[in-house]
Every structure is written in C-alpha cells, then in structure tokens.
Amino acid sequence: MAVLVTGGAGYIGSQTCVHLLEAGKEIVVVDNFSNSSPKSAKAVREITGKDFPLIECDIRDTEKLDEVFTQYDIEAVIHFAGLKAVGESVSKPLEYYDNNIGGTLKLIEVMKKHGVKCIVFSSSATVYGERHLAPFNEEMEAGGTTNPYGTTKLFIEQILKDIAAADSEWSVSLLRYFNPIGAHISGKIGEAPNGIPNNLMPYISQVAVGKREKLSVFGNDYDTPDGTGVRDYIHVADLADGHVVALDRALSVKGCEIFNLGTGKGVSVLQLVHAFIEATGVDVPYVITARRPGDIATSYADCSKAEKVLGWKAKRDIFDACRDTWRWQKNNPNGFDD
Ligand code: NAD
Numbered sequence: 001m002a003v004l005v006t007g008g009a010g011y012i013g014s015q016t017c018v019h020l021l022e023a024g025k026e027i028v029v030v031d032n033f034s035n036s037s038p039k040s041a042k043a044v045r046e047i048t049g050k051d052f053p054l055i056e057c058d059i060r061d062t063e064k065l066d067e068v069f070t071q072y073d074i075e076a077v078i079h080f081a082g083l084k085a086v087g088e089s090v091s092k093p094l095e096y097y098d099n100n101i102g103g104t105l106k107l108i109e110v111m112k113k114h115g116v117k118c119i120v121f122s123s124s125a126t127v128y129g130e131r132h133l134a135p136f137n138e139e140m141e142a143g144g145t146t147n148p149y150g151t152t153k154l155f156i157e158q159i160l161k162d163i164a165a166a167d168s169e170w171s172v173s174l175l176r177y178f179n180p181i182g183a184h185i186s187g188k189i190g191e192a193p194n195g196i197p198n199n200l201m202p203y204i205s206q207v208a209v210g211k212r213e214k215l216s217v218f219g220n221d222y223d224t225p226d227g228t229g230v231r232d233y234i235h236v237a238d239l240a241d242g243h244v245v246a247l248d249r250a251l252s253v254k255g256c257e258i259f260n261l262g263t264g265k266g267v268s269v270l271q272l273v274h275a276f277i278e279a280t281g282v283d284v285p286y287v288i289t290a291r292r293p294g295d296i297a298t299s300y301a302d303c304s305k306a307e308k309v310l311g312w313k314a315k316r317d318i319f320d321a322c323r324d325t326w327r328w329q330k331n332n333p334n335g336f337d338d
C-alpha cells in the first residue's frame, strides 16, 4: 500500500517525502512542476537511499490521475498540490480557484472512484482571517479571508468537511500550517521561489547570499513588542513530522479533524533577522518601509490539540531553521537550477 503525495516535488512536499520514506512508508508522487523541479525528488532519493515513482501529472487531469490510482495500490493521499502566492491570487483569482479548488474536486472524484477515502490536506493559518486574536485555536470560527488564495483553503476545508459528514468512511485531516521556514538539514532540498520572494525567510536568505541588496521590513508601527509583525515560524522538518503522525491517525480514525501545526511562539520580523545573523554570522542589511497591505500584526498558533491528540510538538527552533536555510541557500543560490 502506498501514499499518494500530490505536489510532492515542492518545498513542503519534498521534505515530507523524506520523512515518510524514513518512517518506512511507500510513496508515489505526482506533480505538474508548475512551481518545482523533478530534481527535488532526485535529492529526496539521495537523502533517503530509497526510490519511488515520480509522475508528471496535473491533478486536474482526471484521466492521468485515474491511471495512477489504477497502477498503484493507494491507501491515502497527502494533498500539497496547489498555487500559493497570495499577491498573485489577487490578480489571478480564477487560476487559483481552478487549480486549488478545481484540482481538489478532481482529485476527490478519482479517489472516490478507487475507494480511497483518506486525505491529509495542506491548509493554512490564513483561514483564521482577521477576526480573532492570537493564539488561534481550531475551535475558532474560520473565515474572513483576505485574498483568493486564503479563500481557496477555506472552501477546500469546507468541501472536505462536507464529504466526511456525508460519508462516515472518509478520514479527513486538515492541517493548518503557520509559517513554514528552514530546509532539510542536508542542504539538498529547500525553498526555491521563482522571482522575487514574497515570504520573509527566503527574502532574508537571498539578501544574505547577495542576490538582493536589502530586506524591506514591512512596518515597525504594529502593536507588537518591537513594532514589526509577529508570526509563528515552524521548521519544515517539524511540519513534515506532523504529516507522518497525522497520516497515521487518519488511517486509523474516521471523520474530519483539524490541527494547527505551529510552534505556539510568536517571533517578530526583526527577531528573525537577528536570529539569522547570529546563527549564520552573515549580515542582512534591512530598511524599514511601509506596512504591506493585508498584513495582520500578530499570528501564532495554539498547538495544544496537535500535542494532545497526535503527540506532536515542534522540536526545532528558529536558529535551527536559519542554519538549515543558509546551508541550502549558499549551496544552491539559484535553487534547483544550480
Ligand atoms: P510549493 O509551490 O513548493 O509546492 C506545491 C507543489 O504543487 C509544487 O511542486 C507545484 O508544482 C505543485 N502543483 C501546483 N499545482 C498543481 C497541480 N494542479 N497539479 C499537480 N501539481 C501541482 O508550495 P509549498 O510551500 O510546498 O506548499 C505546499 C502546500 O502547502 C500548498 O498547498 C500551500 O498552499 C500549502 N501551504 C503553504 C504554506 C507556506 O508558507 N509555504 C503555508 C500554508 C499552507
């Protein structure tokens, strides 16, 4: 029996593939490489010494997906595939609704056809919107998303909840990631954004490696200890561990469950910049600029449910994440193009 990993060539997917293989799972990866390279899978094989099928497939291509489910004995799906750039989703909402929601519907259709009723889904802290104060917990009502990307996560969560409510054989695990950072400790896989990074950590590491002149810190007048935005930065390896335990749970418990995956700690922009400088010894010049529209002051997780139910807790800190990001960045200044 194998686990199908959609979007498994991407940043979080490739790291999770390593942890799944190390946990002794069989995996099959599908990806359309719209935001990734097949070279990540090669690196996953190098790291683990294990082989697995990597199939170029868009999840909206039901015929091809159907072939995958026919060829392999799939027992569950971890569903990472999707578009994730917040700003781009505002200018291209239809692409986001089609790829993320349309793609998920097609995937579920094929899963159902093959009697596979277990899915772990990559959701996001963005579904908490702007209505609540941190720490966010799973009991808080989701909604009030501020961009089409976030809305796709909210809608997909609802679709998967409805499916589990309609058919008691389904297992659905909705994992709400906070801010994933870091890279595999080997420095062989990590985040490789196309163009100018939207997220803080890849921007910091590209400044450190000399690809960008300086970081713009978006606002220092928030109601936070140093005035800069506070987030819950979780090491991608901890996130990957979270998927392995969430998968095991979903394989044994029916119904829909939601888990925050974060550290439970808030870290400001300037704290992360200084942690990077301290952990790597490399300078990161920055300037304070205006706030970025749509940003909230503070976001961090209440992770007590994941700890209680899954026995999972983040083990790595931001210094580990900075060191690992830097190892990946300096060895591969151009990502998988190097
Ligand atoms: P990523 O872009 O590196 O990975 C997504 C992968 O999906 C890529 O390899 C891409 O090529 C593939 N893909 C996209 N559309 C596809 C399609 N239609 N068919 C097949 N493959 C397709 O992003 P990531 O950071 O690894 O994120 C993985 C998932 O986690 C995404 O769903 C994302 O929305 C979610 N998420 C990410 C973050 C974050 O900050 N990175 C936070 C919360 C949630």
Ligand code: WQD
Pocket: 084, 086, 123, 124, 125, 126, 150, 178, 179, 180, 198, 199, 200, 201, 203, 215, 216, 217, 218, 219, 228, 229, 230, 231, 269, 292, 295
């Ligand atoms: C973090 C902090 C910025 C860049 C986004 C998505 C969210 C989720 C994770 C997918 C904020 C500040 C950033 C820069 C800066 N993705 N910043 N200069 O906005 O918390 O979350 O990624 O689900 O949906 O919205 O993450 O890394 O963009 O920003 O000062 O160049 O860093 O203002 O305070 P964010 P981020």
